[in-house]
Amino acid sequence: MSGEAQRRVWGVDPPQGAGRGLSLRAERVTLGYGGRAVVRGLDLDVAAGEILVVVGPSGCGKSTLLRAFAGLLPAVSGRVLADGEPVGGASADRALMFQDDALLPWRTARRNVELALALRGVPRRERRAAAERWLGRVGLGDDAGRLPRELSGGMRQRVQLARTLAAGPRAILMDEPFGALDAQTRASMQRLLLDVLADAPATVVFVTHDVDEALLLGHRVVVLGPAGVAAEFAVPASRDAVLAALGAGDQLKEAV
Amino acid sequence: MNGLHRWPVRVASLLAAVAVWHLATAADLRLWVRFDRFPGPVEVVREFGRQVEQGQFWQDVAQSLVRILSGFALAAVLGVALGVATARSRWAGDLLQPLFEVARPIPAIALVPVAILLFPANEQGIVFITFAAAFFPVLVSTRHAVKALPVVWEDAVRTLGGGRWRVLVRVVLPGVLPGVFGGLSIGMGVAWICVISAEMISGDFGVGYRTWQAYTIVDYPGVLVGMATIGLLGWLTSASVELAGRRLTRWLPREERS
Numbered sequence: 001m002s003g004e005a006q007r008r009v010w011g012v013d014p015p016q017g018a019g020r021g022l023s024l025r026a027e028r029v030t031l032g033y034g035g036r037a038v039v040r041g042l043d044l045d046v047a048a049g050e051i052l053v054v055v056g057p058s059g060c061g062k063s064t065l066l067r068a069f070a071g072l073l074p075a076v077s078g079r080v081l082a083d084g085e086p087v088g089g090a091s092a093d094r095a096l097m098f099q100d101d102a103l104l105p106w107r108t109a110r111r112n113v114e115l116a117l118a119l120r121g122v123p124r125r126e127r128r129a130a131a132e133r134w135l136g137r138v139g140l141g142d143d144a145g146r147l148p149r150e151l152s153g154g155m156r157q158r159v160q161l162a163r164t165l166a167a168g169p170r171a172i173l174m175d176e177p178f179g180a181l182d183a184q185t186r187a188s189m190q191r192l193l194l195d196v197l198a199d200a201p202a203t204v205v206f207v208t209h210d211v212d213e214a215l216l217l218g219h220r221v222v223v224l225g226p227a228g229v230a231a232e233f234a235v236p237a238s239r240d241a242v243l244a245a246l247g248a249g250d251q252l253k254e255a256v
Numbered sequence: 257m258n259g260l261h262r263w264p265v266r267v268a269s270l271l272a273a274v275a276v277w278h279l280a281t282a283a284d285l286r287l288w289v290r291f292d293r294f295p296g297p298v299e300v301v302r303e304f305g306r307q308v309e310q311g312q313f314w315q316d317v318a319q320s321l322v323r324i325l326s327g328f329a330l331a332a333v334l335g336v337a338l339g340v341a342t343a344r345s346r347w348a349g350d351l352l353q354p355l356f357e358v359a360r361p362i363p364a365i366a367l368v369p370v371a372i373l374l375f376p377a378n379e380q381g382i383v384f385i386t387f388a389a390a391f392f393p394v395l396v397s398t399r400h401a402v403k404a405l406p407v408v409w410e411d412a413v414r415t416l417g418g419g420r421w422r423v424l425v426r427v428v429l430p431g432v433l434p435g436v437f438g439g440l441s442i443g444m445g446v447a448w449i450c451v452i453s454a455e456m457i458s459g460d461f462g463v464g465y466r467t468w469q470a471y472t473i474v475d476y477p478g479v480l481v482g483m484a485t486i487g488l489l490g491w492l493t494s495a496s497v498e499l500a501g502r503r504l505t506r507w508l509p510r511e512e513r514s
Contacts, residue, residue: 070415092417102412106430106507115426116416149509167416 021049021203022082022093022171024069029078031064037076038064042228048083051197051204053218055211060224062207063099066173069205070096082171092116095169099176099207101156103148109135109159110144116167134162137192139185153180161189165196171203178213190217295477303477304484312466317485319461323379324451324493327386331443335391336436339398340428356395364389364450368457382454382462389450390443394436401435402428434508437501444497448490463489 024046031039039061046052054062067073068080071090080087082094095116103112110131117127135144138158140151148156157180164172178186190213197204208214214221215235223231274297279285281296295303307313341348342356364385371381409427418426455464467482 067411070411072411072414090411090414092415094415096411096415098408098412100408102408104409104412104427104430105509106433106505115413119413119417119422119426147507149507163416173415 020201023048025081027079030076049201051219053206053214053221056224063175070094094171095164095167096173097164097177105148113163113166134166138162174206299477300480304481316463316466320463323382327383328390328447330387331390335394336398339395343399343402360392365453385454386447386451390447393442394439397435397439401432405431434505440497444494
């Protein structure tokens with residue numbers, strides 16, 4: 001990898017290629033299910049191309065917020081905007097990677113990864129090649145023909161990552177995407193995500209319980225509490241230097 | 257347990273039942289239930305052998321099969337389509353659900369007079385009754401399967417760019433198959449009950465008609481041949497439905513398949 005590309009992968013501020021990412025905005029948004037509010041009057045801005053990590057106790061509405069940004073859950077009050085336009089429903093621009101197993105169980109790993117391309121009408125041979133490439137990148141090149149039930153939880157999670165990234169979304173909403181992975185695979189998936197973002201910039205809202213992961217991936221970390229944003233931190237741009245000093249970059253490269 | 261090891265037990269179970277039948281009739285057993293005038297397996301097999309050499313037997317079988325397959329196919333298509341529609345569209349649900357709930361408790365065989373009034377030909381009436389019998393199990397199981405679909409599958413396809421129609425084709429229809437096949441199996445069973453009963457009441461041909469005919473002329477071996485034929489045909493068609501179901505739902509986790 002060239003020095004410039006290295007910078008683009010690990011560089012933090014300002015985000016590269018911000019023009020392709022969507023800006024997301026929640027304006028005094030209240031969200032809930034069946035009359036029970038989970039998020040009340042939340043204000044949150046995500047800049048185009050930014051990686052925003054959301055942490056917070058269980059039940060504080062992190063997943064609910066992602067569903068609202070994805071357009072799967074209409075706001076009870078307030079507005080949810082993408083690039084300044086109100087979010088009216090789900091769209092391939094805003095892909096949501098779910099915490100739970102969201103693969104279609106009757107489709108093989110490859111056909112799951114193909115899904116977004118199939119929905120867009122990409123010809124079979126082309127989308128098949130793309131899906132196999134993405135499965136290779138998440139380390140599952142040999143498992144393309146297997147059904148979800150034949151894969152472990154961690155492998156299914158990686159297929160879902162491949163499926164989300166293959167869609168080429170402008171905003172990627174990730175709900176504890178690497179929770180089911182072992183430490184080494186998790187590190188290689190984090191690295192893969194940053195690599196992909198370097199090539200195809202996108203806005204990322206990333207929910208996690210892991211503070212190390214939050215600091216490694218995020219440009220900014222938001223702590224969500226019962227009363228909205230409880231605290232907010234910009235992650236200093238010296239991350240790449242720290243990682244280089246630790247030799248983590250090389251370790252991760254081997255893991256990939 | 258290995259499938260091959262289980263076959264001898266299954267065959268032995270059938271043979272034992274036939275042996276008990278043979279002993280009971282050969283000994284003219286009268287133990288509250290009376291076997292003295294009941295035809296034994298040897299008589300029935302002989303009568304069966306005689307009948308399969310005649311064209312009429314095959315004509316009856318073909319007639320019954322055509323009736324049940326047309327009624328069942330109609331029930332499968334409409335049951336799945338309307339089950340999905342009433343479960344997914346509030347409008348379709350409000351429009352059709354009350355109608356179905358009122359019509360569902362009526363036993364299909366009680367529709368014989370209705371069928372005779374409505375349809376110009378006997379044949380259509382019998383197919384209608386068979387359809388009515390199989391329709392409700394398919395409808396209800398499809399409705400339940402649609403309601404039980406994990407929301408995350410639909411959400412995933414929607415955030416990957418799928419609209420309502422795509423969700424229907426790519427998520428709902430494949431996802432409900434395991435539940436639908438449960439309904440199809442039950443539907444095939446009740447469809448046989450109803451096609452045979454309808455044939456007994458108003459048919460001119462068919463296995464049910466022939467069985468009743470044999471009874472009215474006191475041809476008891478003929479009655480039992482009819483029953484054995486119904487049993488075999490029912491087993492054959494149910495097994496086909498089961499096989500198709502297993503083929504189409506291979507993706508299910510093992511504990512749910514069996």
